[in-house]
Amino acid sequence: MNVELSVVMPCLNEAETLAVCIKKAQGFFEHENITGEVIIADNGSTDGSQQIAKDLNAAVVNVPQKGYGSALRGGIEAANGKFIIMGDADDSYDFNNLMPYLSKLREGNDMVMGNRFKGGIKKGAMPFLHKYLGNPVLSFIGRLFFKSKIGDFHCGLRGFSKEAYFKMELKTTGMEFASEMIVKASLKNLKIAEVPTVLSPDGRSRPPHLNTWRDGWRHLRFLVLYSPNWLFLIPGLLLMVFGLITSTFLVSGPVSIGAVNFGVHTLLYTCGFVLIGFQFILFYGLTKVFTVENELLPKSNKYDRLFKFINLEKGLVVGLLLVIGGIVLSILAYADWQAISFGNIENTSVFRRVIPAVTLMLLGVQVILFSLFFSILGLKK
CATH class of the missing domain: 3.90.550.10 (Spore Coat Polysaccharide Biosynthesis Protein SpsA; Chain A)
Known part of the structure; x- marks a missing residue:
């Protein structure tokens, strides 16, 4: 029966x-x-x-x-x-x-x-x-x-x-x-x-x-x-958006809120937020590919669109452009340093170029490495 x-x-x-x-x-x-x-x-x-x-x-x-x-x-x-x-x-x-x-x-x-x-x-x-x-x-x-x-x-x-x-x-x-x-x-x-x-x-x-x-x-x-959105993507976006907004204000000059002044030292931290947030977002992408390709999470149409939007070639181009942007800012900062005969840098405007320059170069390298590893994880496709 x-x-x-x-x-x-x-x-x-x-x-x-x-x-x-x-x-x-x-x-x-x-x-x-x-x-x-x-x-x-x-x-x-x-x-x-x-x-x-x-x-x-x-x-x-x-x-x-x-x-x-x-x-x-x-x-x-x-x-x-x-x-x-x-x-x-x-x-x-x-x-x-x-x-x-x-x-x-x-x-x-x-x-x-x-x-x-x-x-x-x-x-x-x-x-x-x-x-x-x-x-x-x-x-x-x-x-x-x-x-x-x-x-x-x-x-x-x-x-x-x-x-x-x-x-x-x-x-x-x-x-x-x-x-x-x-x-x-x-x-x-x-x-x-x-x-x-x-x-x-x-x-x-x-x-x-x-x-x-x-x-x-x-x-x-x-x-x-099992929820890379909440583990990586959402915290990463919040950190990165906060870092980008605050860094934009601080690059143009110091910001005062009441009796508190925020300058280049704060800019260093806000750029750090951008890098940390971006790392979270990269880990989201890598985790998503790994879990789907190993059948831990189901595949969706959004996942297929992810591979159409992100690929090795685009990643290499974007990463290279970010690195070039960082190099350009570094050259400008070097010119400012040269103008004072390579002496002690007391003018904070130089740091407002150096810190974003280093941030852009680090972001560029991360994008390039992510694109390579992302492509390796998605070889099944």
Whole structure:
């Protein structure tokens, strides 16, 4: 018979709660007349969890590579169902109540996320830091960076079609797997729905595998690294625009704001802002090419236009012109120095040529080197 729904549970020493989770899922199949299966993705249990699952006629998939993401990927890829619902085997989620997920999947959604903040978090089910800081902050960053409407990025109970799973091309092996799934689904424009989900205290006597600070950092790191716009482009543009505007004013002469005077020393810093901002923008371009060419991020029309607009020849020409501009300013500064018989430079007007000259030459060299490396990264095209 064709399996409609596979319930996949990652497992690492869950003997205390595994049986009740399997029985609830099987009871759901029977009550709703659904052709389903329970897959236990075992990640090296030593407490007899595997035998418990086999005694209850659940399929056991042994996943030797450690990690939450590794276990789930092993279980999902072994599943036979058209739809998959994944959930923790700690009895914190009610596998008796999976119909809202399945209904949304049957309606044509690629993914269905649970939202614990809408469904309810029972007393003692979530640590204070997770409830009021970790989850809200990371979910907000995820919505901001990836234009997602998901309210709870880290709900462990979620469903998706097997077809959508392969479209997402998931890579991570740890707890950040949960974030990657939503990020990839959003970037690939998959249809995502959300349902309220109740979170209960888990039934284990031991502490959870989740480490608050380590796993929180892994989620944050993943969100930032997968969004080069926010990591490199936006900070770079802000720094560079600020540096260019302030440098333009300071090149013409000192600027006074109240009793504070800004002169050539400030100009040195503002030109530094231009260089730093430009470095950020260059790293954005290189990161974008690397992540797309290595299939970490999906390719877009904007990406193809990037290669039409930026190429080696244009980069070499622009870089050379910037270097020439810097040389011209250097010659003018040299003439000013020569006019005082190469003595001590006390006139700050010379520095107003030297500092922009050095800045232009550095920008030119950066553009040339970037163009060369950009072309190497994009050789596949």
